[in-house]
Amino acid sequence: xxxxxxxxxxxxxxxxxxxxxxxxxxxxxxxxxxxxxxxxxxxxxxxxxxxxxxxxxxxxxxxxxxxxxxxxxxxxxxxxxxxxxxxxxxxxxxxxxxxxxxxxxxxxxxxxxxxxxxxxxxxxxxxxxxxxxxxxxxxxxxxxxxxxxxxxxxxxxxxxxxxxxxxxxxxxxxxxxxxxxxxxxxxxxxxxxxxxxxxxxxxxxxxxxxxxxxxxxxxxxxxxxxxxxxxxxxx
Ligand code: DX5
Ligand code: ZN
Numbered sequence: 001x002x003x004x005x006x007x008x009x010x011x012x013x014x015x016x017x018x019x020x021x022x023x024x025x026x027x028x029x030x031x032x033x034x035x036x037x038x039x040x041x042x043x044x045x046x047x048x049x050x051x052x053x054x055x056x057x058x059x060x061x062x063x064x065x066x067x068x069x070x071x072x073x074x075x076x077x078x079x080x081x082x083x084x085x086x087x088x089x090x091x092x093x094x095x096x097x098x099x100x101x102x103x104x105x106x107x108x109x110x111x112x113x114x115x116x117x118x119x120x121x122x123x124x125x126x127x128x129x130x131x132x133x134x135x136x137x138x139x140x141x142x143x144x145x146x147x148x149x150x151x152x153x154x155x156x157x158x159x160x161x162x163x164x165x166x167x168x169x170x171x172x173x174x175x176x177x178x179x180x181x182x183x184x185x186x187x188x189x190x191x192x193x194x195x196x197x198x199x200x201x202x203x204x205x206x207x208x209x210x211x212x213x214x215x216x217x218x219x220x221x222x223x224x225x226x227x228x229x230x231x232x233x234x235x
Contacts, residue, residue: 005189005219006032007212008066008175010199011057012048012146019053020060022203029208030216033066035177035197036086037146043072043095044144051077051084058085068116068177068197070143071095074102082109090114090137093125103132114175118142119151123160133172135195136161140188141178146199150179155191162192182214189222 009031014022023034036054041047054065064087071077072095081089089106093115096102106113114135117125119142126136138158141148158176165172175195176188185196196219198211205211 004032004194005216005223006173006175006195007202007216007219008033008035008195008197009202009208009212010035010037010146010177010197011203012037013199013203015203016049019057023057023060026202026208026212027061027063029202030212031063031202033064033088033195034061035199036065036067037199038067038069038071038077038081039144040071043092044070046144051080054081054084054086061085064088066090066175066197068137069095070116073097075105078102078105078111079109082106082111086111088112088114088135090116090135092116092118092143093121094118099125099129100132103129107132114173116143116177117157117161119154119157123157123164126161126164130164130172131168131170135173135175136165137175137177138193139178140176140180143178147204148179150181150184155187158188158191158193180215182211182218185215185218186222186225189219190226191222192226193219194223 009026039046039048066088067086069091074091112134116137140154176193177197180198181201202211
């Protein structure tokens with residue numbers, strides 16, 4: 001199933017003194033989603049922003065806000081982020097006592113639900129829940145900070161999740177987060193990702209539109225390679 005490739009700039013690397021402006025600039029530059037990283041200094045060592053800031057950027061965001069919760073516990077924040085305008089809420093299974101209940105809670109607010117797997121989190125976490133997900137978010141760095149290097153051994157994991165998603169026949173997004181740059185986006189696309197988060201590679205670039213276009217072109221080239229390889233196998 002070929003969906004449009006999505007680029008989700010992470011606000012973590014934006015200028016926090018000018019967030020509304022940054023959100024508008026990155027959307028004008030071609031962002032498909034705004035990736036919103038929430039860290040609690042408990043589940044991860046860093047501390048960022050909460051629902052109040054999500055609500056503040058909402059009027060500036062003409063694209064969906066993709067909330068990535070790196071917090072423990074998770075549930076109390078879900079109604080707050082739903083009210084603050086989140087379109088997607090993703091959480092880490094290690095951070096919830098009852099993953100199924102948390103997924104139902106997200107969906108009961110009419111928000112799309114995602115599960116986030118750290119580099120070392122095994123794929124069996126997707127057993128029994130994959131069909132309930134709108135999105136699988138694969139971390140390609142350990143969560144907590146922007147600007148880290150892409151962990152190469154996540155590439156076969158992306159391929160494995162792609163196969164599992166395809167086997168469901170459902171349009172579940174496969175998002176990759178951490179260290180995404182123009183020079184690895186092709187391999188990430190070729191492995192089967194359809195949504196790429198990029199923080200420092202977009203906000204650290206002089207020209208946001210150029211950065212987004214380069215990541216998109218590389219990832220699209222990777223997806224085309226993948227499609228051609230699959231066609232060869234089935235021919
Ligand atoms: C890491 C965050 C990422 C991060 C990506 O914990 O979840 O979204 O901001 O930043 P870069 O693209 O700089 O690795
Ligand atoms: Zn993130």
